[in-house]
Amino acid sequence: EAGVTQFPSHSVIEKGQTVTLRCDPISGHDNLYWYRRVMGKEIKFLLHFVKESKQDESGMPNNRFLAERTGGTYSTLKVQPAELEDSGVYFCASSLGYSPLHFGNGTRLTVT
């Protein structure tokens, strides 16, 4: 089966621009998570969808970040406007129920 796929793998944007990251979970997985690692820090939880509903968005840093999961399939994470401190690697993960999370290889975002 195909794993979790993320697009793009790399993105370089200027401060103030908008970027949209996409995550396609493993087919049939109802849970979808977003995480990120900023330079030198630990991997941090951002939010959790169950199907199309936001179950936990306690890790979202501020209102410049907007995540959606229309239809309960793929998800997008939009950063608008991007700031320098948003640079890092954004990971998506999915799971079926309480099964282990499976992660994608991430999107490396660089804000200049």
Place this chain on the structure above:
Amino acid sequence: DAKTTQPPSMDCAEGRAANLPCNHSTISGNEYVYWYRQIHSQGPQYIIHGLKNNETNEMASLIITEDRKSSTLILPHATLRDTAVYYCIVRIYTGTASKLTFGTGTRLQVTL
């Protein structure tokens, strides 16, 4: 979620068993112990998990002490490709909220 404590780094000779310890002294009865690893710039990879019994799969073995306050991940025959950061995580299942909380992990270096 319960906190975990891991040594920051370990070395292991190729072909030997790698034993990675983890302390989770505040773990509660309904929290599972999960192990993930991150190889270079890839996404975290699921290895194994358990509640109170020892577990084994094709990748590793997980030994959990009887009081559940600590555990050990065992890679029976480490190879150079096992060089990675290994994360010990306790995961609570509370309704539909079951995120993982990553720490700093153990950087395992496998050498010739």
